[in-house]
Amino acid sequence: MYDYAIMWEWMAFAARWLHVITAIAWIGSSFYFIALDLGLNRNIPGPADGEEWQVHGGGFYHMQKYLVAPPQMPEHLTWFKWESYWTWLSGFALLMILYWAGAELYLIDPDKADLATWQAILISLAFIVGGWIAYDALCKSPLKERPTAVMLVLFAGIVASSWALNHIFTGRAALLHLGAMTATIMTANVAHIIIPNQRIVVADLKAGRTPDPKYGKIAKLRSTHNNYLTLPVVFLMLSNHYPLAFGTENAWIIASLVFLIGVSIRHFFNTMHARGSAPWWTWGVTAVLFVILAWLSTAPLRTATVEAAPLSGAALRYAEAEHFDAVSSIVMGRCSMCHAHEPAWEGMLWAPKGVVLDTPEAVAREARRIYLQAGVSHAMPPANLSFMTEDERATLRAWFEGAS
Known part of the structure; x- marks a missing residue:
């Protein structure tokens, strides 16, 4: 598996x-x-x-x-x-x-x-x-x-x-x-x-x-x-890397306004390519819309309510698997300073990519990602800043592979 x-x-x-x-x-x-x-x-x-x-x-x-x-x-x-x-x-x-x-x-x-x-x-x-x-x-x-x-x-x-x-x-x-x-x-x-x-x-x-x-x-x-639709599509396809874009109650408004930004930018370049007088005002409109996006993105993330939902399916299987208590301790000790609802890492205001790992339930839900990022590979923690050991990585692998 x-x-x-x-x-x-x-x-x-x-x-x-x-x-x-x-x-x-x-x-x-x-x-x-x-x-x-x-x-x-x-x-x-x-x-x-x-x-x-x-x-x-x-x-x-x-x-x-x-x-x-x-x-x-x-x-x-x-x-x-x-x-x-x-x-x-x-x-x-x-x-x-x-x-x-x-x-x-x-x-x-x-x-x-x-x-x-x-x-x-x-x-x-x-x-x-x-x-x-x-x-x-x-x-x-x-x-x-x-x-x-x-x-x-x-x-x-x-x-x-x-x-x-x-x-x-x-x-x-x-x-x-x-x-x-x-x-x-x-x-x-x-x-x-x-x-x-x-x-x-x-x-x-x-x-x-x-x-x-x-x-x-x-x-x-x-x-x-x-x-005119191209630039908004590019934004939406990249948005999954940025929780501030998708992880707020205002995500639907952010996505809608992105289409207006795309129109304003393309209008500028299309007019310029037609050798017309470049409508520089479009950059002002774009800047204002982008500031509005940034402001809308500060709404509370939904992750807190999602994590409160009961475990089911694969997540429940991983929570009941052998080594889960040890894995929870490892992940919350090595990863939750960043991957938390309120990160403790200086200068970090939200969990990277919206991945929260500060409860056992959250660890069970993210089993596959933990296995790939920290068990099989050394992608996490970044530069191994929290000093995850090879024995701990082996425990992560044993847990996931045993439950799979």
Whole structure:
């Protein structure tokens, strides 16, 4: 069983690594093409909608954009889609590995909703799929000719989803699921709107028909939505490392305001890339919103009420296992000066990553993490500042492996 825990940890690491790599590729190409499109020189004669000269890596590049399609189809055409698809696939795999397989620890908060694992997973999937269905219906509704109205309704839906998720799941899972729902919208835009519309244009061109410009217009609108949603998704995917973002009663408001920050930042860069007058006021708005986030994050953490819940499932098994009394003494002696509701370590105001280990019940709940961080590896305590001995680490391993 303990070999399984180590293998599972490495699977999560591999999925996260792939997710980060593909996300970098997707976001990089997306931001590049948005900047390229906005910066095109359109004061040129000819069939092209605009052109741009750039220099990079010792060479010069001459790019031309055709609003609908070029007069003749080139022999080689590069499609930008797999970056998006693999980002979503690797992210979904990571969601299943961490939040579905580890639902008892990371997904379910009995203080909010006493759910069975299968119920929590179904709700998780419903938000991810339902977000895309609602968004796509919005974009095809009578509001589609009013982009600003679409964005306002979309933001209202995001706020409502943030509130609902934070009243169902743990704070960490709530923010992650809001990001996953938004990322699903972005990838579905690529898979179901942008790429299919581009294929229609290519097919028309090959058949000698004049492509309808509406397909390019629709694809560009969805691409613009993706552009403005990218930065909030990155924040939400990183938020699980920062308890001040997810561990407060105001986490749903923090997540909602992050979308406004993303819009203000992208507005600045999009305007600048379009060679317009840079709206420096957006940085003031961003700074004010960020200060508000910091202020909201000071609300009391929920961990105290969660720890008071009775043990069940795997946590109860670890609490009843051999060596548990010794393990509790080791962890609370070597780790709880930092991992406590009120850390004793100078300058530390909250437990790192929201992990509290100052009661036997808390130790039982964090059995797997203790085993991996302090038993198998020497990641904790940091630099072994509390002088955990090799015999103590052996006791941690014996406890976890015996109970598993």
